[in-house]
Structure formats: C-alpha cells, structure tokens
Amino acid sequence: MITPTAEQIAALKADWTDQYVKVNPDRPELRRFAGRIGRVVTVNWYGKALVDFADGAWYDITASPEFLIRVSADEAKGKYDPKANSAQPLPARGG
16 A cells, blocks of 8 residues: 555545545445445545545545545535534433
8 A cells, every 4th residue: 555645635635625525336345335425524645535425433544536436515404414424523411
C-alpha cells in the first residue's frame, strides 16, 4: 500500500468531505452498505473516507469513484438523517 502525500490527502479532503455517497455495489466487501446513503465526514491520512451511514458508526472506505458514488443532496434528502448519526456536537442523552 502506498501512503498518499499530504497534498494528495488535502485534495481528497477537498473533493470528498461533506459529500453524500453510496457504495459501489459491484465491490463484494461493500455489499453490506448497498442501498444506503451516507455522508463523508472527512478523509484520513491513509486516503480513506470516513463515511457516516447514520447508524452510529463511521466506516473507512477508500476515497475513490471505484468505491464510492456521489449522490446529489436532493437524492439524499429523506434517505439520510443527519440527526441520527454519531457526529453530533452534543448528542441527546438517553433516558
């Protein structure tokens, strides 16, 4: 595995952060996410997009069109609930 340079990481972050995505269903390792819409929180230093599928966890998926397909905000509306994710600054306490 080749580690991306700082410039490549910055470009990936600018390109992918806050984008709505779905996974490429042809990738066997990503089939468990098929049909779900997620949001890219950031890109880490290994070139992996941290994707939030609003299920309380973030998943690292290679930040590349081979693995992730961009989805328009209109298509994501109603399929992605930003209040259900784990990335809230002050999550509501269970009670």
